[in-house]
Amino acid sequence: MNVLKFGGTSVANAQNISKVIEIVTKKSQNNKLIVVVSALSGITDLLLLASNTAAKKDKNYSKQLNLIKTKHLEVVEALITSDKKNDLVVILDEELEQLKTLLDGCFLLGELTPRTLDIILSFGELLSSQIIAVALEKKIPSSLFKDSREIIKTNANFGKATVDFKITNTLIQNYFKDVEAAVVLLPGFIASSINGNTTTLGRGGSDYTASILAAAVNAFSLEIWTDVNGMFTANPKIVKQAQPIASISYQEAMELSHFGAKVLYPPTIQPVLNSNIPIWIKNTFEPEAFGTLISNDSKTNGNPIKGISHIESIALITIEGSGMIGVSGSSKRLFETLSNHKINVIFITQASSEHSICIGIQNQDAEEAKLAIDTTFEIEIAQNKIEACVVEKDLCIVALVGENMKNHQGLSGKMFSTLGKNNVNIRAIAQGASERNISVVIAKKDVQKALNTLHERFFEDNTKQLNLFVMGVGNVGEKFIDQIYQQKKFLKENLKLNLRVIALSNSRNMYFDEEGIALKDWKQLLNEGEKADRNEFITKTKTCNYRNSIFVDITANNEVATIYDQFLTDNIAVVTCNKIAASSQYDNYKNLKNLSRKFNAPFLFETNVGAGLPIIDTLKHLIVSGDKVHKIQAVLSGSLNFIFNNFSESYSFHDVVKEAGIQGFTEPDPKIDLSGIDVARKILILIRESGYKMEIEDIINNSFLPEECMLTSNNEDFFASLIKHTSHFENLLAQAKAKSSRLKFVATFENGKASVGLEFIPSDSPFYNLEGKDNIVQFYTDRYVDQPLLIKGAGAGAAVTASGIFADVIRIGNV
Known part of the structure; x- marks a missing residue:
């Protein structure tokens, strides 16, 4: 039967x-x-x-x-x-x-x-x-x-x-x-x-x-x-990658059902357990699906973890005090009190010093439990031997369950480190002597992140999901999205990285899809999205509370650069090509770096200097390995290098600057590039990453632009001023020719001082043959004394900048 x-x-x-x-x-x-x-x-x-x-x-x-x-x-x-x-x-x-x-x-x-x-x-x-x-x-x-x-x-x-x-x-x-x-x-x-x-x-x-x-x-x-098709490795409504468990033991099933796996009522197993009657969990709507077999014989595929489950709406009650140490009967009185009030205890942990006991109960029982416990221990509380119990609500219990966990070392460490990397704070921990489950209490708001992170770690062949929130979809942003679309399959198969773009925003619209935006239709979706609102973008990003969240700033906007701290403090990584934050006041720069470390949220800005060139990354490795930078010489503006490489008697300065803008080598406001402020920001970032304290005001800017050009307030007037001062630029070109030199805008740092400006570069300089939009950086260090460490390559352009941003995202994925 x-x-x-x-x-x-x-x-x-x-x-x-x-x-x-x-x-x-x-x-x-x-x-x-x-x-x-x-x-x-x-x-x-x-x-x-x-x-x-x-x-x-x-x-x-x-x-x-x-x-x-x-x-x-x-x-x-x-x-x-x-x-x-x-x-x-x-x-x-x-x-x-x-x-x-x-x-x-x-x-x-x-x-x-x-x-x-x-x-x-x-x-x-x-x-x-x-x-x-x-x-x-x-x-x-x-x-x-x-x-x-x-x-x-x-x-x-x-x-x-x-x-x-x-x-x-x-x-x-x-x-x-x-x-x-x-x-x-x-x-x-x-x-x-x-x-x-x-x-x-x-x-x-x-x-x-x-x-x-x-x-x-x-x-x-x-x-x-x-x-549903059986018991799942996690709640499939929260963890989309969850899979049915083919075989599981009675004990594992009881643990999972106790910790919230609603497909099975917890007391169900006990009557059939002694008779070894197998239980099948089957799907009425897919009757041919295998389902889950619950029996004494739990087959394993080598993974000691069978499932991850959770209980919501938990309150944590802590009772502590020196009056509990060495005093027999304290625990008995506590649990007897709760039993008399018919309050079910779901979670228990006690310090070995007997100084405190933590219990987890349902939220709705919290106030009654506190009153009852404080009444039971009112004498000890009055004598300051025990403190009045503390109640924390809106928590969740998350549990790893597996019969074979006891035979595998390091599972607790993997669990805690995985949660810690995603800034999921653990309020309490419990592990039974049977080692069949490891339970932690966390904030309710973190449960989705915790379940997905742990499932990714223990069940998805170490595939890491990165969730991107992208602001800025101009030339660089469009290339960045195209690169993700092209490489998505490769990254998943070869690097075990699953990239999802959750949000996109430009100056007009923003669009969110919590399941991931269909990138082949992103332009249409963004056009049909809601009105762009920076504060709402921040709120929605935080509300998603996804693991491995990354805010990607592909703007040159000053206001966007001021919101990084709001992401970092919420364990959301920041990747940016916007140079404003890293070159802002030193205290702000250091604060962002400190927040990054404190909340385990990477703050990467490789493209701030050299677009896709690995300049900052190389510099970081030098510093971390104990080297010290003494001198930096660099051509850091791909746009200025493009301009001066193409400026000639037959190609006016005005026309070259126009062409640089059309090809995307300059900022929308070309004066930012030509004024030297962009290069000053870049050398400042390298100086700071080398371990020196410096402000932008400390850098001498030897501008080559006439003052009238600098004082213009819009692009039309700026370009008109370039035409007006044609003779000034032609004179610079003539001087270079007379000296058998080439014009390069060079940034220099040495002996604690820095400057940027146009220089006449002789033919024996490594800067002389720098073509097109290339950048070059020379680092003189303790190890590179006579011959500097040299990095050279394309330093401007939408595609290479996008690839640099992409590389930063991959760096975060590989952490």
């Missing part, structure tokens, strides 16, 4: 019930079946709502009652076509009339007792099971309906009654001993006390009903039919 249980979603409507009947019919051909069904989906909640509404003397309970009636009659109308429909409707009307009487009583008395609530809630399963029984009888004439209350007996603890197994097993065995029917259908969740009062087995108790029956008849197997 097999026992099958179908949950609320499986019997949500006539269509789903038809699928259930198909499954039952097929399985009844090989074995006799016991079938347990839940209430129609949502009905138990409606019954609870109607009960509480009535007890508050709110007449709206009648509307909720009518909705309950309508839902059931709709199922009857769609499902039952036999001549028994009228008889069934009569039975349902009688049941619903009794329900109405009970609710009317709650309304008149203005109260709802646990005993009355049990009776009211029982109608969900009673109504659904009688409807399904009639529909099943047409398909399988030898099927029967049996009221569970007649054969499952409990104590009178209304709300979550305790089963009397001695009486119950005898009643079940005696009943099924003489039953010839192919299928016996029973309502789950409900039972009765010894004196005949209706009781319930706790929310989710239909699983428990099925398990009680399976153990009593020594069933071949127990099948729990639901709406």
Whole structure:
């Protein structure tokens, strides 16, 4: 004999019930079946709502009652076509009339007792099971309906009654001993006390009903039919990459269900455990899917972790004080107090010094628990031997579960380091002696990040998901997105990095997709997005609270550069080609670097100097390895190098600057490049990264532009001034030619002083043959004394800048 249980979603409507009947019919051909069904989906909640509404003397309970009636009659109308429909409707009307009487009583008395609530809630399963029984009888004439209350007996603890197994097993065995029917259908969740009062087995108790029956008849197997393909490695609604677990032990399943895996009601396993009856978790809507097998034989694929689960809405209560050290009975008094108030303890941890005890309970029990504990220890609190207990709400418990965890070293370390890298603060830790689970208490807001991070670490072949929030999609930004789109598959297969762009923003619009933006359509999606709002962008990015989040600034905007600290303090990495932040006041620069270290959020700005060239990265390695920089000489402006390399007698300075802008080598305001401020910022960044303190004002800027050009307020006037001063630029070119030199805008740092300016470069200088938009940097250090370390290559252009940003993102992924 097999026992099958179908949950609320499986019997949500006539269509789903038809699928259930198909499954039952097929399985009844090989074995006799016991079938347990839940209430129609949502009905138990409606019954609870109607009960509480009535007890508050709110007449709206009648509307909720009518909705309950309508839902059931709709199922009857769609499902039952036999001549028994009228008889069934009569039975349902009688049941619903009794329900109405009970609710009317709650309304008149203005109260709802646990005993009355049990009776009211029982109608969900009673109504659904009688409807399904009639529909099943047409398909399988030898099927029967049996009221569970007649054969499952409990104590009178209304709300979550305790089963009397001695009486119950005898009643079940005696009943099924003489039953010839192919299928016996029973309502789950409900039972009765010894004196005949209706009781319930706790929310989710239909699983428990099925398990009680399976153990009593020594069933071949127990099948729990639901709406998912088994138990998952994590909650698939939160962790999209979660996978069904093919095989799991009873103990592992109990741990996962205790820690919130809602596919299985925790007490379900206990009745079948001793008889070694296997439990199958199956999907009503994909009956051919393998599902999950729960048994004594838990097969493993080498991963000691079977699943990650969590419990939400937890409160942590801490009681501590010197008066607990060495005093026997403190723990007994604490737990006895909670037991007397029927407060369930979910989590316990105690310091070895006995100085403190931490317990986790449901949020709704927190205030009652605090009052009870403080009352119990009021003498010790008054004597300052123990402090009044501290309550922290809105927490979650996250647990790693696996039978073989005890045989693998370092799992705790991996768990804690993974959470720590993503700035998930652990409030408490517990690990049983069996080492079957490691549990941590964290803030509720971090649960999604924690579950995804841990799942990524333990189940996804170490594939790391990077979530990008991109501001600025001009020339460089567009190239950056195109590069991600082209390389996405390669990165996942070869570097185990999964890049998702969650948000895009330009000056007009912004667009968010928490599942990741479809990059082939990003332009259209952004155009259809909401109005750009920097503060809202920050808020939404923080609200997502994804692991490995990266804010990517591809603007030259001063205001954007001022918001980096808001991301770093929330463990969101910052990658930027915007030079303003790293070249701002030294205290701000240092603050950003300190925040990066404190909150474990990388702050990378490789493209601030040399676009895609690895200048800053190379410099960092020099400093970290103990080298010291004494002198820097560099041509750091690809735009200025392009301009002076192409400036000639036949190609005017004005025209070359125009062309540089068209090709994307200059900022939208070319004066930023030509004034030398851009180069000053770059050398300042290199000086600071070399370990020196310097402000932008300390750098001497020997500008080659006439003052009138510098004083213009818009591009039109600026270009007009370049034409006006043509002779000035032609004179510079003539001087260079006369000296057999080339014009280069050079940045220099030596002996604690820095300057930038146009220089005449002789033919024997390594700067002389610098072509196109190339940059070059020479570092003179303790190790590179006579021959400097030289880095040379393209230092401007949308594609190379985008590749530099991309490289910074990859650096974060490889951390």
